[in-house]
Amino acid sequence: MDEEGMNQNGSKSQGAGGQVPATTPSEVLMRDFVSDWSPLHDASIHGRLLALKKLINQGSDVNLVTADHVSPLHEACLGGHAACANFLLKHGAKVNGVTVDWHTPLFSACVSGSVACLNLLLQHGANLHPPCDLASPIHEAAKRGHVQCVELLTSHGMNIDHNINHLGTPLYVACENQQVDCARKLLESGANVNSGKGLESPLHAAARSCSVELVMLLIDFGADIWAKNAESKRPMELVPPGSPLGLLFLQKEGPLSLMQLCRLCIRRCFGHKQHQKITGLLLPEELKHFLLHV
Incomplete structure (x- = not known):
């Protein structure tokens, strides 16, 4: 904004003859x-x-x-x-x-x-x-794809699943805006993969955006492909049947493998900050990589 014609308090009013009125020191130092x-x-x-x-x-x-x-x-x-x-x-x-x-x-x-x-x-x-x-700071960071901000906030104790009526969870916001890296960081930190906006899950948001990468990420972390939104539609019903994403959903309709079930069970036991906890386990690196989805 042009600073000419403004007094020390930022006011645009001027005195007679277009002169800027004087401001007293007490006015300048007045708090707030x-x-x-x-x-x-x-x-x-x-x-x-x-x-x-x-x-x-x-x-x-x-x-x-x-x-x-x-x-x-x-x-x-x-x-x-x-x-x-x-x-x-x-x-x-x-x-x-x-x-x-x-x-x-x-x-x-x-x-x-x-x-x-x-x-x-x-x-x-x-x-x-x-x-x-x-x-909400964490929702804003997730929306804009600021992964390090999300990580810092969660490490300081901000509620990773904070659900806001008009926004949903940070994970839902990240998926809605196709911020894959933020979604991954939230999931690694223990975010609930099925908690979204009302009955709309993060997987619904990923399906709407036709993001194969996001859909694969969410399913890998245990997203429910059978969950129905307020319109009684499953995520797979939000994509064209013959599209690559539609075919991916068809492939995932079967039961989960025993390995996947074990991984999801172990991660649920750890709760939040899973990445840090799993890294510290006395397990073979290959097994830790599997638990960490590396």
Whole structure:
């Protein structure tokens, strides 16, 4: 946004003769003062660390927010600028600030896919549980294919099967957006392969997108090919009968092999964080690779 014609509080109003009215120091330093935009936000979103340091040293409030309650920390994380986020946090930025859209800095970091910003926020006490289901960090990371963000969030204890009415589970979101690597990471971490959005399973979402890779991945992790959605349709009924995916479903209609049943049973016993637990078992590497779907 053009900074000309704006006062220090980010207001677009001007005094007589087009002159920008003066702003008192008390107004500049007022915490949580609402503004449309500020040089501090601009420096944060663009990763201008030197400018950010200068503004803060001159007395700018690190928690200055826009009319939508967007803070400089939100902007730094949205831009993926860890150095700026770190400086703001060290100078008292609110790690759990919420915008009018319920976005937290943690959510913004998942939008940008910045693992560095995510790490910083978690180290400074960022809340893993979103204040509102309209903005869930792990769902956003899964939607955008940010595998490392998903892995970091789950390793810190975020609910891997958090089911939101209008979104479903993170696994469902990953499948709906054809994010194969995220889906794999969620499954390796113990996500419920059959938990989706209402009666719609992740396999339904993969079938709708005609993703052979996703369908094979889900079935390999024990997805129920007979599950019916709200329209009483199985995943195989959502693809053209003669398509490669349709043929794949036909091949998988038979009973599971004993090896597959044993693998699924063992993985269910481990629950979440399966990858880490299986790796530490005193078993032959070949067997561990089988359990890990390598």
